[in-house]
Amino acid sequence: MADISQTAANVLPGTSASIQQANVAPGVTIVQGNGIFVNTSTNLAYQATANNGSGFTGVALSGGSPGQPITYDSSDWNAGMASGINLGASPTLSSGLTVYMSATSGKFTTTLADISAGLPVVAIGQVYSDGTVGLKPNRGGPHY
Numbered sequence: 578m579a580d581i582s583q584t585a586a587n588v589l590p591g592t593s594a595s596i597q598q599a600n601v602a603p604g605v606t607i608v609q610g611n612g613i614f615v616n617t618s619t620n621l622a623y624q625a626t627a628n629n630g631s632g633f634t635g636v637a638l639s640g641g642s643p644g645q646p647i648t649y650d651s652s653d654w655n656a657g658m659a660s661g662i663n664l665g666a667s668p669t670l671s672s673g674l675t676v677y678m679s680a681t682s683g684k685f686t687t688t689l690a691d692i693s694a695g696l697p698v699v700a701i702g703q704v705y706s707d708g709t710v711g712l713k714p715n716r717g718g719p720h721y
Contacts (some may be wrong), residue, residue, distance in 0.1 A: 579691070580684040581676070585609040587665030590638060591709055594662065595652040601641045610665050611637045611683030612701065613649055622647060624683035627696040633678055633714045636662055636701075653712035654702065661702065661709035669708040676701050676710050 588610035590596060601607050602621040612625040615634040625633045635651035653662040664670070670687065678699040679686040685701065692698055702712040 580679045580681050580686055581664060581666050581670070583610045583685075584665040584667060585640070587663060588636065588638065589663045589665075590650045591653040591655075591662050591712075592660040593653055593655040594650045596638065596648055597635065597651045598646055598648050601643050601645050601647055603643045606642055607637045607640050607647050608683065609637055609640045611640075612678050612685060613637050613647075613683070615649070622649070625678050625699070626682045626684075627678045627680045627692050627699055628682075633699050633701055635714065636664065636712065637683075650712060652714070653710070655711070658705050658711065659707050659709070661705050661711040663709050666708070670704040670710070672704055672706045672708070674704045676704065 599615045599620050599622040602623050613622045614625040615622050635649040638648045641647045650662050674687040676685050701714050702710045
């Protein structure tokens with residue numbers, strides 16, 4: 578399976594969202610729905626990817642160009658296993674799947690085999706029964 582197809586306008590936080598703000602890094606454009614990494618010492622946002630090993634901080638809830646502020650969801654998990662972040666995926670994601678950062682900047686996949694050999698595997702969360710994602714990133718970087 579290829580990267581998850583997303584509609585930016587449909588990317589919405591869930592009921593347990595932890596919404597944060599950062600500024601877009603120089604030379605970077607963030608699109609609503611991108612997976613991002615935020616450098617905590619500079620508060621600059623970059624597109625996350627399995628390629629750069631920087632880890633994953635959250636999902637962009639707004640887009641922006643270099644220097645502009647964006648909002649992002651850094652955690653959207655609840656014990657009820659429903660109403661997580663809507664990634665705007667089409668078709669709707671199947672319950673129980675794990676969502677990973679793709680090798681493509683800012684994108685996600687549900688297929689572990691899509692991540693090239695030797696790259697870190699960064700799991701961002703699991704799909705709930707309503708098709709939303711329980712976003713619970715590992716702040717320390719890759720899960721595996």
